[in-house]
Amino acid sequence: MTTETIQLLTPDGERVDHPKYPLDDVDIKGMYRDMVLVRRIDTEAIALQRQGQLGLWASLLGQEAAQIGSARALSAKDMAFPSYREHGVAWCRGLDPIRVIELFRGVNQGSWDPEEHKFHLYTVVIGDQTLHATGYAMGIKHDGVEDEAVIAYFGDGATSQGDVSEAFSWASVFNVPVVFFCQNNQFAISAPPERQSRVPLYQRASGFGFPGVRVDGNDVLACYAVTRQALRAAREGQGPTLIEAFTYRMGAHTTTDDPTRYRAATEVEAWRLRDPIERVRSYLTRTGQADAAFFEQLETEADALAVRLRAACVALPDPPPLSVFDHVYADSTAILDAERAQYAAYLEGFDEEVAR
């Protein structure tokens, strides 16, 4: 099998056509804006973590095109199931980035309404969400609905998980409208894709009986076009597609990681030349679609967003102590009531000591 990578915009910002993925009217300036803004969110979040304001951050640096391109291909009704790095997808689903910041600050565990944004909660256990996405797609099929599809995000490491293989099996057997979007960012923390698979990841789809395609994950147009086509096929009843977005995690796995221990700086530099944002900037500049004022205005907007997020983040209150007992079950239980009452009395004991 040959390894073809779909590309519509070269690293130098040259627009190239692909017969299978014609691209007519596309809001490339909007895509550029999204990518710049989510990178700014990412930069600010890393800074907040370094200053002790966040417990952790999982950077999306380098994966902006994969996320913005694929998420912009979703219709308002399509449902997305993220892992824990999909801040760009969250952005495209209209989720205020502060909701993601809350999770990494530790004031909650990601408590947005999945149906409101058609964006499920982050999933930290690797690959679990691919089965949820498949089940959700089974529900769409059972509903007899033909204008909705599901996209499941996961990484190269997740392809080794049994749950992901099971999701591929189920999605194929039941022929449900789901797109498996694998961001191969070349690292499962420190392990390269060669430790996960002997074959290119997208080729694994053929064994499950559905198409797989590799796309330049740093090319926002290609990610958009390929995902749009896969979603369309899903909605039309053609079943799942596996998309491998071949990209590179430019940052650390998370803010706790030290990638210098397992990868060469030269490799990172080589990928920097394939930056997903720079190539669009080149293209917009060369084709005269954007001028200096556009870029300056966007920088101002990005900075303002960062300022807002920083202020909102540091103002986030810790959860009230007794709220930890809420929402374990639909209704509280006698055991929980007793524990809550006992802990409340214990806390009140300190107040009395202070009063004395």
Place this chain on the structure above:
Amino acid sequence: MTKITLSRALNEGMRRALEADPKVMIMGEDVGKLGGVFRVTDGLQKDFGEHRVMDTPLAEAGIVGTAIGLALRGYRPVCEIQFDGFVFPATDQIVSQLAKMRYRSRGLVSLPVVIRIPFGGGIGAVEHHSESPEIFFAHTAGLRVVACADPADAFAMIRLAIACNDPVIFFEPKRRYWDKAEVDTSAPLDAGLPLDQARIVLPGSDVTLLSYGPLIRTCVEAALAAHEDGRSIEVIDLRSLSPLDVATVTESVTRTGRCVVAHEAPVYAGLGAEIAARVTEQCFYHLEAPVLRVGGFAIPYPAAKAEEHYLPDLDRILDAVDRTFAF
């Protein structure tokens, strides 16, 4: 009232649920054409169609993981795990996803999923077909863990479990599947006890005997035998293992002053340990003896020809009862 088996009672309960709510779905390995290896879902696919009673691929994590997705879409999946020992491939989805989703989402997401698991030994089965894994799930906050013991309660409890907005791990006593009793299959959903309440099966005054699932019948037989010796045993079916109905237990032990807990699962770090601790904390001045536990040993489930030595039977339960009077 009709006299039916426990297996049939569960079948009738699921049938009512399927009739009452179009969002209810049955899914699992061999639950369709075959009607399940224990025939608990017999005839349901024929009557409700393949889209509502679904034979799945042979993958337990897939069953629970896709059930979560279906529940997110608004369905109420009732999953069958074929045997107790086969639930472990699904444990990650149950513990990390199913149990926690409501909590993580601060109440925004409900996952009304029922996971039915035939459990316990005594049927001479090969490995992995006789286990009692309930404590793994009882230890996981966010799950409701229940066990039915007789046909009438099986009918009531499976309907309550399906109507419940929390995930329910529903344990079925497989060696009692063929027990027969009168069941009112026209009873309304709320006719009996709520899902999370224990039930006094047999009132008594000398000792409280607590159990659930397959051992309830054994406990009742033990109480009847003890009655001949002039000893009055109160048998309580816990029904809900998590959350536990502590009030019913402590009310009884406060009256009797003695408490024995019996389960097939290993005694070590089992449900009996939790009960012993709570009874000691709450009934300390009423206790005439320490809470005693009788159950499986701290060993893997043994080979079928040795299981009679592992499973608590009438005599071992009465031996424990006798010992509480020796203090």
